[in-house]
Amino acid sequence: MSNKPLAPRDQGAPDYTKMLHPLMAKNYGEWESHDRLRPGVLVHTAKNGDKLYSVRAGSPRTMSADTVRKVCDIADQYCQGFLRFTSRSNVEFLCGDKNDLDGLVNAVENSLGWPLGGTGPSVSNISHTQGWLHCNLPGSDAAGSVKALMDELIDEFKNETLPNRVHISSSCCQINCASHGDIAIIVQHHHPPRINHANMQICELPKVVAICPAAAIRPAVVNGYETVEVVHEKCMYCGACHGQCPSMEIRDSETDTLSIWVGGKVSNARTPPAFMKLAVWGLPNNPPRWPEVGEAVRRILSAYKESGKPWERVGEWIERIGWQRFFEKTGFPFTRYHIDDGPEALSNLNRSAMVRL
16 A cells, blocks of 8 residues: 555535634633623623634625735734635624724725624624625626615614614525525525427536426437426425526526525524514516615614514514514515415424414
């Protein structure tokens, strides 16, 4: 057997312990408390008295090389070169010297022009998919719609005035790569894919058949071409097949709309993780500002801010007041599409005699 050393492996996540701020490495597992000094600025205190300051700013996620250099220069000047990005594309500058804190805050707000916030009971930066920039099956944009929506919600990002944190996600297709959130904006298609049978040979047909979650796709021969067909009664218009095969086009600028879902939660705090449920559908896919989506999200946040109890997430607030009152407070129409008719419907329907408060 050869004694030649193996080349370094570069797949998978890197060893994060090599990239920790010196104070984080020194006090790993020994932190005693943390406090929010102001929205966007936190201090973590170790048992030995060491303090590490985190300055959180909302980044645009998609950045030019010049912007990345500015971010790195600020980290080099005030943070010994240490920073990190959160899962929601916030950037956190890690500062070990309180004397550098004011200069760091000033550099982020004025040199970068990025707002501080997203901590505590506020709207954090919006998690979104690739959109028109990079996704292979976008029915709408993601980065552009997030920019437009955060322009409207900037005060909720910079201030901590909500009952609890609010995670918003935006997905440019129904695959929903942006995941569950307290509020989620997702594209809706309204018809099965249009198949270009003459061009299906560029696709791997077994994968196309297998990827359908509703088993609505099956092999077929059309005009001598080996292709597939869609059982319309089974198709749920998710678009997974289009991601696997561009010859199955499902996007339609005339009929595609946007929907808003609420109550998703990944955390185990107080209540178990929860799936989202439909709040409103059929909103126009109206770039470049998507005003109807902004107005609908505003309605939800206003009602939540008005009657939510401290520490209640959006889904917990809705479960407490009941869905009927949620629709009354937001003014969204309740339609037959809001009624769960899936296999798990019995576990979701309210069969209790308890009074909603």
